[in-house]
Amino acid sequence: MQAACVKINGMRMHRKDNLDARLAACGDIMTGADLTEKNMKKAAGMKAYLDFAALFNNNNPVHLEIGCGKGGFVCGMARLHPDINFVAVEKVSNVIITACEAAKAQELKNVHFINCPAEVLPRYIKDGIVSRIYLNFSDPLPKLGYAAQRLTNPRFLALYSALLKAGSELWQKTDNEDFFNYSLESFKECGWLIKEVCRDLAAFPFEGNVVTEHEQKFMDEGKKIFRAVVCPPLE
Ligand SMILES: C[S@@+](CC[C@H](N)C(=O)[O-])C[C@H]1O[C@@H](n2cnc3c(N)ncnc32)[C@H](O)[C@@H]1O
Numbered sequence: 001m002q003a004a005c006v007k008i009n010g011m012r013m014h015r016k017d018n019l020d021a022r023l024a025a026c027g028d029i030m031t032g033a034d035l036t037e038k039n040m041k042k043a044a045g046m047k048a049y050l051d052f053a054a055l056f057n058n059n060n061p062v063h064l065e066i067g068c069g070k071g072g073f074v075c076g077m078a079r080l081h082p083d084i085n086f087v088a089v090e091k092v093s094n095v096i097i098t099a100c101e102a103a104k105a106q107e108l109k110n111v112h113f114i115n116c117p118a119e120v121l122p123r124y125i126k127d128g129i130v131s132r133i134y135l136n137f138s139d140p141l142p143k144l145g146y147a148a149q150r151l152t153n154p155r156f157l158a159l160y161s162a163l164l165k166a167g168s169e170l171w172q173k174t175d176n177e178d179f180f181n182y183s184l185e186s187f188k189e190c191g192w193l194i195k196e197v198c199r200d201l202a203a204f205p206f207e208g209n210v211v212t213e214h215e216q217k218f219m220d221e222g223k224k225i226f227r228a229v230v231c232p233p234l235e
Pocket residue numbers: 066067068069070089090091092095116117118119136137138139212213214215
């Protein structure tokens with residue numbers, strides 16, 4: 001019998017009913033996690049590239065969201081931009097299922113999900129084919145010992161640089177100022193070009209912003225939202 005609870009980032013979460021069957025039912029729009037290899041580097045090296053032209057039946061640009069949570073952002077973006085193919089990554093099966101089921105309910109044809117940790121993405125996505133990366137409200141992981149797990153740590157920036165097409169952008173939003181400052185330092189340290197910095201998105205909104213689940217919660221709490229647009233160094 002499956003455990004009723006799963007532990008995520010140290011917190012207990014109720015395991016969704018019939019999770020395995022529900023994940024299987026989303027198999028047409030989600031690449032499932034194969035986590036038999038626990039060493040992330042080795043897992044990333046076990047290439048199983050996704051053929052996006054075949055998956056989406058077109059050659060439209062691919063935008064990647066990492067840590068999509070329940071999928072509000074990616075589904076909203078997919079509705080607004082039918083000519084972009086969105087790939088959304090989330091490491092927690094118990095969470096990604098909500099995103100997959102939402103995409104299915106909305107009959108979105110331009111979204112695909114990958115249920116894996118970001119570290120394993122090079123297994124599924126070839127270098128140089130992603131036209132934009134979104135990092136929305138990534139876990140700030142404030143404890144120093146967890147810095148390597150932050151999604152803007154230099155080890156992740158190297159991975160994103162490889163996945164992105166030359167000259168393509170990464171868009172970041174967060175409510176956490178310390179994490180935002182850490183991210184800007186990390187971008188600078190790795191030679192990324194910082195194209196835009198906004199320290200209060202409510203005061204300086206931009207057209208086409210799709211609000212994520214966490215963004216809505218933080219806005220309701222009156223918190224400031226920070227945003228950056230950055231670009232990896234050209235080789
Ligand atoms: C704070 S939530 C934000 C969710 C959503 N982006 C939003 O703004 O509402 C961060 C999400 O990133 C996922 N995540 C954290 N580290 C990850 C990693 N290394 N690879 C993939 N997903 C990750 C978590 O499981 C969680 O669902």
